[in-house]
Amino acid sequence: MAALLRRHAWPLAALALAVVFPVVARSFGQDFYVGFASRILIMALFASSLNLLVGVGGMVSLGHAAFYGAGAYVVGIASVEWPAGLGAQALAVWPLAMAASGALALAIGAISLRTRGVYFIMITLAFAQMIYYVFVSLKAYGGDDGLSLAKRSALPGLDLGSDAAFYYTVLAIFAAVLVALSRLGASRFGAALRGIKDNEARMESLGFPTYRFKLAAFTIGGALAGLSGALMANQNAFVSPNMMHWEQSGVALVMVILGGLGRLWGGFAGAALYLALEELLSGVTGHWQIVLGAILLLVVFFAPRGIAGLFPGKP
Amino acid sequence: MSWLLFLEQSLNGLQFGLMLFLLAAGLTLVFGIMDLINLAHGSLYMVGAYLAATLTRATGSFLLALPLSIAATAILGMLLEVAVLRHLYRRDHLSQVLATFALILIANETTRAIWGVQSLSLNVPQALSGSVQVLPGVAYPAYRLLIIGVGAAVAALLYVLVAHTRVGMLVRAGASNREMATAMGTNIGWLFTAVFGAGAALCALAGALLGPLLAVQPGMGENILILAFVVVVIGGIGSIRGALVGAVLVGLADTFGRAFIPLALKHVLSTSLADAAGPSLAAISIYLIMVVVLFWKPQGLFPARG
Numbered sequence: 001m002a003a004l005l006r007r008h009a010w011p012l013a014a015l016a017l018a019v020v021f022p023v024v025a026r027s028f029g030q031d032f033y034v035g036f037a038s039r040i041l042i043m044a045l046f047a048s049s050l051n052l053l054v055g056v057g058g059m060v061s062l063g064h065a066a067f068y069g070a071g072a073y074v075v076g077i078a079s080v081e082w083p084a085g086l087g088a089q090a091l092a093v094w095p096l097a098m099a100a101s102g103a104l105a106l107a108i109g110a111i112s113l114r115t116r117g118v119y120f121i122m123i124t125l126a127f128a129q130m131i132y133y134v135f136v137s138l139k140a141y142g143g144d145d146g147l148s149l150a151k152r153s154a155l156p157g158l159d160l161g162s163d164a165a166f167y168y169t170v171l172a173i174f175a176a177v178l179v180a181l182s183r184l185g186a187s188r189f190g191a192a193l194r195g196i197k198d199n200e201a202r203m204e205s206l207g208f209p210t211y212r213f214k215l216a217a218f219t220i221g222g223a224l225a226g227l228s229g230a231l232m233a234n235q236n237a238f239v240s241p242n243m244m245h246w247e248q249s250g251v252a253l254v255m256v257i258l259g260g261l262g263r264l265w266g267g268f269a270g271a272a273l274y275l276a277l278e279e280l281l282s283g284v285t286g287h288w289q290i291v292l293g294a295i296l297l298l299v300v301f302f303a304p305r306g307i308a309g310l311f312p313g314k315p
Numbered sequence: 316m317s318w319l320l321f322l323e324q325s326l327n328g329l330q331f332g333l334m335l336f337l338l339a340a341g342l343t344l345v346f347g348i349m350d351l352i353n354l355a356h357g358s359l360y361m362v363g364a365y366l367a368a369t370l371t372r373a374t375g376s377f378l379l380a381l382p383l384s385i386a387a388t389a390i391l392g393m394l395l396e397v398a399v400l401r402h403l404y405r406r407d408h409l410s411q412v413l414a415t416f417a418l419i420l421i422a423n424e425t426t427r428a429i430w431g432v433q434s435l436s437l438n439v440p441q442a443l444s445g446s447v448q449v450l451p452g453v454a455y456p457a458y459r460l461l462i463i464g465v466g467a468a469v470a471a472l473l474y475v476l477v478a479h480t481r482v483g484m485l486v487r488a489g490a491s492n493r494e495m496a497t498a499m500g501t502n503i504g505w506l507f508t509a510v511f512g513a514g515a516a517l518c519a520l521a522g523a524l525l526g527p528l529l530a531v532q533p534g535m536g537e538n539i540l541i542l543a544f545v546v547v548v549i550g551g552i553g554s555i556r557g558a559l560v561g562a563v564l565v566g567l568a569d570t571f572g573r574a575f576i577p578l579a580l581k582h583v584l585s586t587s588l589a590d591a592a593g594p595s596l597a598a599i600s601i602y603l604i605m606v607v608v609l610f611w612k613p614q615g616l617f618p619a620r621g
Contacts, residue, residue: 060409111606115613118352118408122548123609126602129541137595139588246541250354250416257413289424296417300410301402 011178018171022164034163035235036279040272041167041174042231047255048181048267049224054253055262056190057217058197059113062121062249063128064225067105069244071097071226072233073135076147083150090153090160090234097230098223104131105222109215125246135241146240153234160234170231174268177224182264184220193217194262258299260308269307319453324574325567326449330459332566333466337521338539339546339558340473341514347490347553347619349404349507354415355395356518356543357536358422363388363519364526364535365430368437377440385519392515396508404507419537426533434532462524469520470559477555486510490553490619542569545605551615560616565601572597 005012018037025033046068053059074097078087086092108127115123141147152160160166184190195203196210204210233239242248251274259270277295281288303309342356366387370380399418403411438444439458446454477483485506488496529535546565550557577593584592608616 054409060412062412111610115609118346118552119548119609119613121352121408122544123606125541126545126605130599130602133595133598137592139591143591247537250412253409254413254416257409261409287424287428289420290428293417293420293424296420297399297414300406300414300417304406304410 015175019168022167026164031163034167036275038163038167038170038235039232040275041170041268042228042235043252043255043271043275044268045170045174045177045231046225046228046267047252047259047271048177049221049228050252051256051259051262051267052181052184052217052224053221054256055260055266056185056197057193057214059214059218060121060253061112061124061218062246062253063108063124063126064221064252065244065246065248066108066128066131067101067222067225068229068232068248068252069135069239069241070104070131071101071229072239072243073141073147073229074100074226075153075230075233076149076239077141079149079153080141080147088151088154090155093153094227094230097226099226101226101229102219102223105225106215106219109218109222113211113214113218125249128244128249129246132241132244132246135244142240144241146238146242149233149237149239152237166234170235173227173231177227178264178268185264189213189216197262254296256306258296258306260306263306263308266306266308273307320574322450322453323455324570326455326459326463327574328567328570329563330463330466330566331570332563333463333470334521334525335539335542335546335566336466336470336559336562337517338543339550339562340555341511341517342543343547343550343553343555343558344486344490344510345514346547348486348493348510349400350493351400351404352408352411352415353400354412354540355418355422356514357538357540358419359388359392359515359518359536360522360539361422361426361531361533361536362391363515363522364437364531365426365435365522366519367523367526368435368531369430371437377437381520381523384523385516388519388522389512389516392518393508393512395515396511400511401504401507422536423533430533432533434530437526437531439527458527465520465524469517473555482506482509487619542601545601548615549605549608551617551619553619554615554617557615557617557619564604568600568604569597572600576600 018041021037022034025031025037046064049067050061050064053061053064075093078093078096081087108124112120112123112127135141136144152166154160155169158165158169160169192203192208192213195206195208196213200210229243232243255270255274256266257270258273259268260266263269277292278288281291285291299306338356338360342353345351345353345356363384366384367377367380370383371377374380374383395418399414403414406414439456443458443461445457447457447460449455449460477486485496488499489506542565546558546561548561549564550559550561573594576596577589580589580592580596612618
């Protein structure tokens with residue numbers, strides 16, 4: 001037990017901090033920050049799913065927001081179509097969002113992964129933009145204006161309408177996903193993915209079905225992005241095509257690079273820093289994006305491996 | 316009506332395509348020669364449009380503002396190359412995406428700080444506000460015709476410059492094999508800076524010319540940037556000829572899609588549904604073209620790298 005504690009000291013400390021956070025925020029009368037922390041965790045989940053593609057598998061996708069948005073729309077559409085029945089149940093809708101986004105990722109990945117490098121960046125971007133325009137034209141579900149949710153999905157035994165309960169649900173999901181991603185990274189599958197990232201031809205000549213491995217990672221990443229989208233739809237009680245716009249994919253990519261490519265905590269670090277900077281700077285000046293841009297430039301030139309690169313540990 | 320409409324839409328498509336070409340030409344050279352993914356290319360287009368609008372107001376003459384805004388944007392582009400982008404050539408594509416994304420944030424917000432969030436209006440010059448009879452009984456706006464003329468002239472000029480001059484030879488050498496061109500002694504910093512300045516000038520030209528037709532507003536560069544990237548990829552990275560073919564293809568597809576898809580849909584759908592789905596299907600058709608081209612010719616239509 002003591003050895004287990006020592007080995008996982010930092011993650012456990014982070015988890016303990018995250019668990020007491022809402023209590024502390026409430027005691028200071030800063031309930032607003034509970035919702036803010038939920039947003040950080042959800043974006044961290046989204047960025048982590050992209051990190052699996054980019055950082056572990058070397059697949060630079062500029063269309064990851066398509067899966068995030070698709071997951072969000074599953075929640076939105078389900079709440080409109082079956083408001084009384086299963087459409088309101090988190091246990092039905094959230095897995096459905098993952099399945100839908102995963103299936104979409106499987107289809108898009110099957111075509112996109114035939115290309116490489118810059119062409120892969122562009123083709124994933126193209127597919128995401130196509131899906132973006134499909135939802136812009138879906139007037140039945142709000143089109144350009146988006147779709148408001150009457151209330152959050154229901155979870156048996158919990159009132160997700162309360163920000164604290166929703167925060168703990170998101171925290172539990174993110175922690176579980178992080179453990180799963182850590183296991184995946186340590187597995188044969190993860191090692192093979194890193195091998196493909198380093199040198200695909202070598203892995204292929206060693207007999208690994210590299211295309212199938214990459215497609216599997218792409219699909220898992222898409223499904224996790226769908227889950228994060230479903231959670232964000234619940235957090236904001238709103239979905240819109242902007243969630244799948246290419247700039248959203250760009251922001252996720254920025255978070256991953258900012259946090260640390262291929263590092264387990266990279267997605268979290270990047271999302272937390274990006275959103276915290278946004279929150280902090282927007283309180284100081286209306287033109288906070290200039291400062292944010294300058295900071296990103298500094299990161300590129302002086303911390304090329306992101307925040308996680310400043311800490312020891314294997315990539 | 317149908318063939319008149321067809322002719323008008325063809326001219327519109329050609330006009331949009333040629334403006335896309337102005338953006339894509341610089342982008343494809345920077346991409347092909349310096350191996351730089353420059354997301355901030357659209358910001359130079361925005362800066363060009365803003366400068367043209369402001370200078371037109373200050374000087375009272377669009378014709379005077381046009382060369383001034385082009386020169387200013389070219390200088391800004393070269394400064395940007397020397398200060399920031401030059402240091403990104405040897406970095407991976409991800410760092411380039413992050414750094415140029417940061418430049419977009421800075422450019423858009425600076426524009427907002429200087430000019431406000433409202434879009435600026437830039438009017439068509441008085442002398443060109445009328446129409447021209449392109450065929451007996453067929454009138455077409457004079458200003459749009461001028462844009463087509465300027466676009467075609469610039470395309471021809473670029474072709475001569477790239478295909479028949481010494482500088483053009485260096486540019487082509489850089490695009491087809493950067494390492495080899497460098498090894499042969501052509502890696503001269505000024506070539507990169509000059510190519511970037513020229514690209515910025517073309518952006519400003521497109522921004523200034525399109526200013527009276529579109530809204531001049533912060534973020535206007537991003538939507539057209541993505542289309543320019545699509546053009547570059549369809550045509551083949553580093554190929555001017557590919558950029559021209561791709562740009563006209565995308566321009567025509569977008570314009571025809573917007574004009575004719577809603578008409579066609581009205582036979583099967585209600586009017587309101589057709590109007591809603593039409594523009595989206597037109598936008599989708601562009602990306603579909605790119606996917607199809609990449610599927611059959613993974614290096615684009617006119618690969619520059621032999």
